[in-house]
Amino acid sequence: MDTALTAEQHEIRRTLRDLLARHTGPDAISAAVGTAEGYDPALWRRLAGDLGLPGLALGEDYGGAGCTATELALACEETGRALLPSPLLATAALAAPLIAALGTPDQRAALLPRMADGTLTAALALPGGSLSTALGLTGDNLDGTWAGGGRAGGVQAHGKAGERRLYGEADRVLDGHSAGLLLVAAHAGGYPRSRTQLFLVPGDAPGLVRTRLTALDETRPLASVELRDTPAELLGPDGTADAAAALADAGRAAAAVLAAEAVGTAASALEHTVEYVKTREQFGRAVGSFQAVKHRLADLYVRVEAARSAAYHAARDPEAGPLALAQALEAARITTGEAVQLHGGIGFTWEHEAHRYLKRAAGDELLFGPVHRLRDHAAHRAGLFGPATAASGVPHGAGVR
Numbered sequence: 001m002d003t004a005l006t007a008e009q010h011e012i013r014r015t016l017r018d019l020l021a022r023h024t025g026p027d028a029i030s031a032a033v034g035t036a037e038g039y040d041p042a043l044w045r046r047l048a049g050d051l052g053l054p055g056l057a058l059g060e061d062y063g064g065a066g067c068t069a070t071e072l073a074l075a076c077e078e079t080g081r082a083l084l085p086s087p088l089l090a091t092a093a094l095a096a097p098l099i100a101a102l103g104t105p106d107q108r109a110a111l112l113p114r115m116a117d118g119t120l121t122a123a124l125a126l127p128g129g130s131l132s133t134a135l136g137l138t139g140d141n142l143d144g145t146w147a148g149g150g151r152a153g154g155v156q157a158h159g160k161a162g163e164r165r166l167y168g169e170a171d172r173v174l175d176g177h178s179a180g181l182l183l184v185a186a187h188a189g190g191y192p193r194s195r196t197q198l199f200l201v202p203g204d205a206p207g208l209v210r211t212r213l214t215a216l217d218e219t220r221p222l223a224s225v226e227l228r229d230t231p232a233e234l235l236g237p238d239g240t241a242d243a244a245a246a247l248a249d250a251g252r253a254a255a256a257v258l259a260a261e262a263v264g265t266a267a268s269a270l271e272h273t274v275e276y277v278k279t280r281e282q283f284g285r286a287v288g289s290f291q292a293v294k295h296r297l298a299d300l301y302v303r304v305e306a307a308r309s310a311a312y313h314a315a316r317d318p319e320a321g322p323l324a325l326a327q328a329l330e331a332a333r334i335t336t337g338e339a340v341q342l343h344g345g346i347g348f349t350w351e352h353e354a355h356r357y358l359k360r361a362a363g364d365e366l367l368f369g370p371v372h373r374l375r376d377h378a379a380h381r382a383g384l385f386g387p388a389t390a391a392s393g394v395p396h397g398a399g400v401r
Helices: 007-023 026-033 041-049 069-081 088-102 105-116 243-279 291-316 318-342 344-348 353-368 371-381
Strands: 122-125 155-158 165-174 181-188 195-202 208-212 222-231
Touching: 007 041, 007 069, 026 353, 069 088, 069 243, 069 291, 088 105, 088 122, 088 165, 088 181, 088 243, 122 165, 165 181, 181 222, 195 222, 195 243, 243 291, 243 318, 243 353, 291 318, 318 344, 318 353, 318 371
Parallel strands: 122 181, 155 181
Antiparallel strands: 155 165, 165 222, 181 195, 208 222
């Protein structure tokens, strides 16, 4: 496989890095996360309108650029470097692929062009609080337990076709407080024959209550979503689509994009640390001149580059997505932790930039991990602990602890 980037891909990276260098930074990030949207709307319009980021991986028939997951991963690596708060991940990597896979022709025509040009943002609202399990990354999602159990669990869908109403709540919804469209997973059909399906809920729908939550990483806005007899439209023609399989497919593809973003975070933290140890002096010489520090930085460099290779391999082969994500999240956690250590006393101050990288790495693992469960489920899918099934490997909850 040829893993070298094309000239066009290098140009995407250069253009986006230059733009973000001019419009992001500690002060700009603080101002962006303090807005009602949780990001800079003007910068988002420029990223979407001028560069077409949300439509990179969408087909040209729907206003996208018709590129591949590699281009989207490149863009997210750069946004990860800048710790950019934006709805790109929730809209382009999670919601858009599901609408493209399950939506009717009318739904795709009505929604995807607006998502491609950035005028419509979207969020995936999954009850149960485990985004990684619902996406089939850390466990089997076929039995639907991730969507809540019992008659009162999760989100319930009532009514006839065309007149569906949702009741329930979902927690820790990425960008859920500001998205113009919610994709909500809900139980439909009545117990015990209930199945989980995906529904479209406009952001201004009656009975929809959204509350922004306090998160460890303020650049990753999370929300609590309550649905109180809220009207919704079924995603797809007749409810026969396999939502769990679609979520798992989307999860594996999104894992590669997430991995690239985590690599960007780790790489930027490492670069800032290298620059700092060149200037910080101890015992009359730069800290970076000590052999022990050089060894630590060299180990981090190898870890980040290995994670980058895994992320771009996964962008071409989504089956490798969960393992690439595990490697990237681990690299980000270790690298950002070392960045705080190597910055010395100033690195331990909560306001220092090194802490932003650490909080991004920790928050991502809480949201999309943990690493050991990503690897455990990938090992079961590969049949390392016994015969793998065609769908997702093992019963829910099984694995090495």
